[in-house]
Amino acid sequence: MFRHLFKMIWNKKKQNSLLIVEILLSFLVIFAVFTFAINSYNNYAKPMGFNYKQVWAISYNHTLETKNSDSVVLVYENLLRNIKSMPQVVDAGYASGNIPFANNHMSTGIDNNGHKVDNVNNFFMDENYINVMGAKMIAGRWYNKADGGSKANIIVINRKLKEELFGNTDAIGRTFGNNDDKNKRKVIGVIDDIKTDGDYQQAPYGLYNRHDTAAYKWMGKILVKVSPGTDAAFEAKLYKLMANTFKNSNIEIEHLDNKLTAYNKITLVPLIILSIVAAFLIINVALGIFGVLWYNINKRRGEIGLRRAIGAPGSSVSGQLVGEALILATLSLIIGAFFAVQFPLLNVFDLPAVVYLGAMLLAVIFIYLLVLVCSLYPGKQAAAIYPAVALHEE
């Protein structure tokens, strides 16, 4: 049966080759869209890792006149105390510019005895960060005030980095760095992953440094957690407080939930555009396949009439036509799968292999359904041909 169908396809190879290329290209387009969509959905399904609602980010510049480091520290500590003492404020703390949903990334590489990890996000935060963000510790502890005085090189890493560096073993108390590295760092805590790049992006590797007093000058951000229902009137008050402390500075207060919405657009807008374009292409291709199959079947009336005349039931005729179309689709899918499988094998774009395989599976199902739908109606029509009429025409 299959051999016979293959023969039928082979006899019309010129006409079918174009169809095969068309289905192949549709498969690749669908594969790309599904990959993008599955990857975004996978990331979306993971928890954010912190509570960004009612968290505000204040940006400031260091514009203090004094160069005396003690009085600089005093100003910053006073400011934070004043902010914290406001009734609507739950907690507040200093942070480096790469706060969540900011277009600001500071990355570094880690070399742990030859095990290299690139693109590790380097955060500088103070002891308040964990409370302000409502983030979770998985193991160990976050920094506290006492760590400020100690000279030990301690560090908090996130779950993803811990798994990369230490696998499933316990990370607390372990050190990392090269053998000839003078400042080996000791892990005191593992924090749960925070999706700093929005809902649809993976949480990056994270390295959380405790900032020291010298860092006040360049940190540039204060994260403030306020109680629910806090309005613009309070925001104006907070703004005045900042402006009075840093005269001549540019001050801006942003809300993290608004920033998240803006940030998500960066992922969603391309996905929406891509889906619209792909949908249009697929409708186009589906109509084309439908038209060509329909025409081919009309042209084979004589052959079909003859088969019917010698006793083939209608279902067998339509089955043959649908089968031919599906074999055509299979041929394109084999070629398509060959290309698609290169993505996980060569590790293009650094996505997990599961995403590619899932996308491939979905794309294969999609193409089969598409071809099936496009060939069912022409097949049914062919089955309805009266042998007498068809043979008479011939």
Place this chain on the structure above:
Amino acid sequence: MLKNYFKIAIAVLKRRKFFTFISLFGISFTLTILLVLTAFIDKVVNDNYPDKKRDRSLYINKIELRGKESMNSGPLSYYFLDHYLGKMKTPEKVAISSGFNSTNTYVNNRKVVINYKYTNADFWEVLDYDFIEGKAISRQQVTNGERVTVISEDMKKEYFGDDGASAIGKYIEADNVKYRVCGVVKSLPITSYLLYADIYLPITTYKTKLDADKGYMGNFTAILLAKTPADVAKMKIEYEAIIPKLPVPGKEWDHIYSHADSYLEGYVRSGNEQRSGMTYALTAITLFALFVMLLPTLNLVNVNITRIMERSSEIGVRKAFGASSKTLVYQFIVENLILTFLGGIIGIVLSVVVMYFINSAKFIANLNLSLNFTVLGYAIVTCVFFGLLSGVYPAWRMSKLNIVAALKA
């Protein structure tokens, strides 16, 4: 002859309505996507409000320091621009402005986000903003460091309300400083990021001392204006000659790059000297266009072959009466071009509708897509390209048809 082909084409289109629909659908939607894309690019790149003197201008947006392991790239310092550009002989004027920064202000318990930009006096002479009210910041006001500001129409509406009263002479507060409004200009979309701002302030009111930082990196960009378009090349050479002579600011660096670009080059410069932004942008656009066009074209070829084969008896008769292959190919290409143009007209109508929706949905404020003659020109070229691409192969295959086989069918 052509009239005849035209009649035949219309008759054929009417006969198989389903195939005609498939072809027209493919052509018109592909064109719609491409037209909207071109209209967007055209708006972003070619809309020369407010820099109407682009043929005489060069844009300096970035300086890049590069070393073995480190790279630092960004806008330039005021000191650099003032010091080195001031010495240049070719430019007639040098407009210096800061990048836009945002700040908040609170009006009646309402939060307003303000993007502000500092400008020098030449800025208002180099650029031709459309003033709805008042006038530009004067040279005198800049020199005196007066706290005056030119605001955008959108900012006027947001800050002072939409009651139509004049904003001139009123005060606007930004970063705890009150500025007196001296002019209101037509708003820009944020895509013209080099010139966009909500309020424009005199550079002399900049909060830190302008030349305090003697480094190269800072927050400023410049536009060089030549006396005539012919001087632009000379101006470019003069600027590029300055860069190699600059002292390298530290041990970690070994190269300094900075360019005076045309608007387009400056707009897409990727901030990476090794890879030009132009190549990036062009590759991305070409790939997208190919991606959009490839499948419909293939589909059209497929459908066309089917259509033409259906007419094999007609072809057989014509061949039997002595029509050459060339004539037949010619006829089918003409027919296909007619089909493509029909699809093109539908596509243009569709794209106008789509652009109307995009504009009224305000995806990007002040960015109004429109179908201008440039875009239409591209549309026609695309149509012809499309028509030829999808017509030639089927016509060629058809012309190879054996007379006997064709007549028999």
